[in-house]
Structure formats: C-alpha cells, structure tokens
Amino acid sequence: MSFYDVEHEKPVDRSNVHKWIWEDPARHGNVLTQDGITTIAHHKYKGGEYTHLDTFMNPFWIWITENIIPMSMAPNMVTLVGSMACVTSYLTTWWFIPQFTERNQPMPMPMALLLFNGFAVFFYHTADSCDGKQARRTGTSSPLGQLFDHGLDCYAAIFTVSVAQGILLLGPTRASLLTQVAIQLTFFSTQLEEYYTGVLLHAHSKWLGVTECAYMLALGGMASAFFDRTAYFSQSLQDVLYPILPISKLPNNPNDPDPFVTVLHTVLSVQLKHCVYVGWIAMSCMLTSGCIYRTAKHVYQQYNFTSMLSALSKLFSPFLVATVMVLVTPNDVVQQDARLVCVASGLCICFITVKMIIFSMARMAYASIQLDILPIVGTLLFFAWECDYAEHRRLHPPGITFGLQAVVVFYMARIAYWTSIAIRQLCEKLDVYLLTIKPPKKG
Template identity: 25%
Template sequence: MLFFESDYIGEVGLSNLKLYRYASVDKSPISKYILKPYLDLVIEPFPLWMAPNLITLCGFGFILINLTCVIIFIPDLVGPGAAWLYFSFALGLWLYSTFDNIDGRQARRTGTSSPLGELFDHGCDALNCSLGAIVQSAAMGLGHSWYSAFLLVLTTAPFYISTWEEYQTGVLYLGYVNGPTEGLITACIVMIISGILGPGFWKTDLHEFFGSKAPDFVQGYTLTDLMFAFITTMVLTCLLPASFYNVYQACRRQERSFLATLPQHLSFAVYAVSGYLWLSSPYSSILEDQHFILFALTTGIVFGRMATKIILAHVTKTPFPMFTVQLIPLLVGAILANVPIVFHIDPILTPKIEYYYLLSYFVFVLIAYIYWAVIVIRQFCSYLKIRCLHIPHRQPESEDDEAEIS
C-alpha cells in the first residue's frame, strides 16, 4: 500500500489477462489510404529483436526532447525562438506518432502482442496529452495564459472520454476525424507554419487576415481564437458525441444502465474544476509568475495516472477506478487559493508558498507514478512470463526452426 492506494494487481485481475483481446476501429480515410502504406513501409527497417514497448518508449523520448527544448529555449511559451525549434517540434511529434503506430505492427511481426503493450502504449499517450499541450503552446506563442490552460483541457478531455469509451465497449474507436490522426497532423502543420512565419502569426487579427470580406463580428479576434474555436467545435460535435453514443449502444446490447456509467466522469470533473478554480483565483500567481509549465507537468502526471488506471482496469477486467489520491493536493490547492475570497481573510498561498507547494506536488506525483508503473509492469511481466523492453532470444527447437530464424 502506497499513498493510500493499492499499487498491486490482485490475483483476479492477473488471471483475467488471459481473457484480453485487443480490438480497434479506425474509420479515418487519412489513416487508411495515406498512413497505413506509410507505416507498412516504415516498419521494415526495425530489427525483429527490438521490443514493441522499446519502440513506444523511444517515440515518447521525442516528446521529452521537444519539452526540454521548450524549457531551455522558450520558457515563457512566447518566444519567438529560432525557426529550427518549431520545425523540430513538428518532427518530434511526427516521429512520436510514427513510433506510436508501428509498435503494434512490431508486436505482430515478432509474435509478442500482450496486454502490457496496450497499457504501455496508452500510458505514454496519456502523458503526452499534457506534454504535447505545453509544446503546442510554445509553438503558437500562447504564453503562460488561459489559452495554454484551455489547450490542456482540449487535449486531456477527449482522451479521457475515449479511454472511458474503450473500457465500456472493449473497442478503441477512432472516427472519421480523430485526434491521433487529423488532430496530430493539424498540430504538426501549425508548428511548421510557426517555423516559417513565426509564432506571432497566430496573433494576426482576423479582420486583417481576411481583409474586406471579413464580417464585422470577427473584429478583435485572432487566428488563435479561430483555431481554438475550430478545435472546440470538432471535440463537441464529432469526438464526444460519438463516444457517448457508442457507450450508450454498448449498454443497450448488454442490458446495462447507461446513466450508471456517467458518475465515472467524476474524477475528471474534479480534475478540471479544481485546476480552473486554482488558476482563476485572484490570489494565485501561477500564470502571472510563469509557473504554468510546472503546473501542466504536475497535473499532466495526475491525468496520466487517472487515464492509465482506466486502461489497467480494462485489460484486467476489474471495476472502473473512480478516484486517485493524487487528485487530493490539486483539490487542496484550489481550496487554499479560494478560501480568502469566501472568508475574507489574508491569502494563505503567497506566491512563494504556492510555488513550493506546487513543486512539492510535482515531486510527489512523479515519484508515485514511477513507483506505481514499475510495480504494475513487473506484475504483468512476472505473470505473463515476458520482458517489458526486451524480446528474449528463442533457441531453435528443431532444424526447421533454425532455418526459419536464419
């Protein structure tokens, strides 16, 4: 027992791993007609001794490199930085996506598909929601602002809903327009444009951009506002309704109550509302003192824990995880930041105290996440008799096998 949560998978959950079957649906035309041939070609140079999870981890490393470049060269998330930075962001994100998509192909090539692969893959994807949002904020010059905070929500909310959908239906469903395909390509294009025209391009007034043909109501809005309006519209009209509809249909087929699944969004509601209340408090200095990167990293790890626990419950066929103790410091931070407003007292979180509280929170969730991940991976590997980042060399059992290997 660590941090008031059980970090070990029970025997029932481990025994359910033998029932695991991966199922996915991808209806994106871009994925089918463009990415599939590309990925089939890209997978060929990868050696058969390279474990699928190692490919996933290497892909995630490109995102960490992007994040490191942001922290070193564009810590204010405004810039402008050198043009090569924005091109490298696009390249790193594209390579991450490529590696993220070929790990499954590698698993099939090597006969090493396992529930650990899905858990490892989606765990990295969950962490990338926040890390990618930080890099995207820097690419668009959003700064430590509400734009960056809203972008964090726009990346985490759809992922959480999609993960919940997979838990309820047993299928990872990607629609005709989805985040991992069209969303990622859009993000890469935005980064490339920033490399060519600079991040200040996104601050261009719409009336100026479209000229005399622009309607009067766009006066005062920028290309950034247009981009956010587009992304929000796609999430609210395409991604979320499809997920809820698929879960509703699954509940009907299985004669379960759809309404009974809705409380499972409580943890994300606490996550989003607590983050908003903390940042919006007039006594919070996170945005003003440019600590949003630290805030996003901290809450991003918390989100990674929430989403990965759902995937863990999915592959082990155990009850839906309703809460994580790592949300408690976030809720406490929101309360401390707003207590002076309610009770008309002096601020509890002075800028210095708030910073050290947030830093301590980051250290806590980072250690807790790594500890938990190591335990879960070890349990999977022990029960399934596999290695996480290594494919054991198989000794030929016959002359035919030896000929096949050579």
C-alpha cells in the same frame, strides 16, 4: 487474503460493479487482482476503423518497420524511443517559454526548435504506428504491449499539446490551461468508452482521426518556424480574410446599426490565435461528447439506467480536476506558475487515465471518486482561499511555486510506484520482458 483476490477458473468481469471510492483490493502489495491479471493475459485488442490517411500511410509505416527498425528491437522500445522525442520537445519548449509566451524572455524560440517540435510529433506518431507491426514481425505481441502503448499515448497528449501552445503563444492564461486539459478529457472519455464497449475508437470519421490531428499539428509546428508567429496570430480575422472576402464593404451605420453586421464585425475583430483556440476546444468538446454519448447509450441498452449513471459517474474525477484547474486557480497563480499548474494537473489526469486503461483490460471495478486527485485539487483550492478570500495572506509566490513543485514530485513518484508494480505483475504472468525480447527457452 482478500475475498476478491482469488484466481477463478474463469476470470470474473467486475467492470459493471459500482465502486464509489474503494476498489477491489489486491494482495501482497499488488495493484491488480489475480482475476485481473488473468483477464489481461487473455485480452484481445479491438480497434476502430482506419481513416483514409491511415490507409494511405500504412505502406510507409510497414516500410519503416521492415527496413529501419532492427529485428532485435522490442516493440515497447520502439514506442519508448518515439516518446523520448516528445519529452525532449516539451522540456526544451518549457525552457524557452516557461509561461507560454516569448514576452520578457531573453530569446525567442529558435527556428530549429520549432522544426524539431513538429518533427517530434510526426516521429512519435510514426513510432506509435510501427510498434504493433514490429510486435507481429518479431512474434512478441502481448497485452503488455497495448498497455504500454496506450499508457505512453496518455502522457504524449501533454507533450504534443505543448507544440500547439508554442505556436499560439496564448501566455499564462486560463486559455493555455484549457488547451491542455481539453485534450486530456477527450483521451479519458475514449478510454471510458473502451472500458464499457470493448472497442477503442481512434477516429471520428473516415476523414478525421488521431493520425490526421497528429500530422496537422506536426505540419503546423514545422511551418511556424518560417514566419513570425506572434505577428501572424495576433492579426484579426478580418485582416486575414480581407484579401479573400469583400468584408470591408459591409454596411456599418452607427446611428442605425444592423444586429447581424454588428455581431459579424465583432467576430471579425477576434485575433486569429483565439479563433484557432476556439476551434481546438470545439473539436475536443465534439469528440468528448461523442464518446460520452456512445458510452451512455451502450450501457443503457446492455444494462439499465442505474448502470448508465454509474458509468457516467466515472467522469467525475477528471472533470473535477479540470474544473478546479481552469476555473478555481487564482489569477496570481496562473500568471506566475501556469506551466507548473498544467504539469501537476496533467500528471494527475494521466495517472487516473492509465488506471482506467489497465482496469479496462483487467475488467476490474474502477471507482468513481479517485482519491489520487486530492493532492492537486486540495492544493489549488488552498491557493484560491489564500489568494482570494483569506483576510491576511500567508502564502507568497515562492511558497506557491514550491507547493506546485511538491505536487509534481508526488505524482511522478506515485506514477512510477504504481505502474512499476503493475508492469512487474504483468511481466511475471505473461513471461515477457518490458523493453527487450525474451529469448526462447531451449529445448
């Protein structure tokens, strides 16, 4: 039996123990230590403050819970049903725009699909907001519910980004890759902050939070069904602003150019879809930076500078995957298999984020270098060597596609295996079922 895998009278908090690669081992093929399981059983959720929209929508969510959701429905089933809408939306969108563009496709995305994509985001966020209320209504609140909820949120981030990709149609470009991974890094940074502070913030301010972002994306997705997205978002910023601002009257003397006017004309010539894309990335960077800053500040004040560096080192794995995905993936691979690159990299970041969520509640040491990133990082580096540096290219398009498909299958199997063990351990410890309400014991 492992030295660490014993159940103490009072669970040991090992979250501030630095691990480079090897985490505390669990016995009998489990993934969580005995102390970790016990700590999760006593975990109390601490969320951030509500935004104004959260407060406004709360009566609606309560009404849905009390009048639509059956009393016999388990809270986790509410979350799962909501997530199925996002999965259906993602897979259907993949069918119509496999490379994030309608060009060279037999048919554009139908109006009904665009409406459904927006509705799917609204439906999932509504279900996500009702599951906790259903748990309190049925008296089945448990730490497993939080883990299941936040774990599905991690994967839903990929699915909801697909709505934005279906609106902007950025094509098989690095911009499409960055659109997805930027949100995933924000989500990981949020979980890292909870790992050290014990508080999960879901809003940047009273005016901007998860609900605002989700509903704006939902409205944008449904609105895009009623106009030509390709034509509208291909307009320059100047074309869009012309009816509002007198931008056509700006002086523009080629013989004596004004630097400010030159820069302004350059900005105004940018396509609208690229403006939205830049705003998306800027918002993600702002939220991610805020999480990292608060985490570093908290750890430094609670412990010391070395502990702060240890905390920040946990960002290495997801940021390495993101860097290799966006900057190293060869152009040929991006043009041919952008969607598969997104799925493979996305599943990898999802898995290490789910580990962070569970280890945060278990107060277990989380390794800075997650070995699970090696398949996708190694595959993309190999593709880069073959496509850009090898003297004689041995890898052809079908081989690249097969390699990415194999990585996707690996991560799906890895996620299913690891999470099933963690769920089994938690269900046994908490004496609950995952997707049904366990009947009370007689007597």
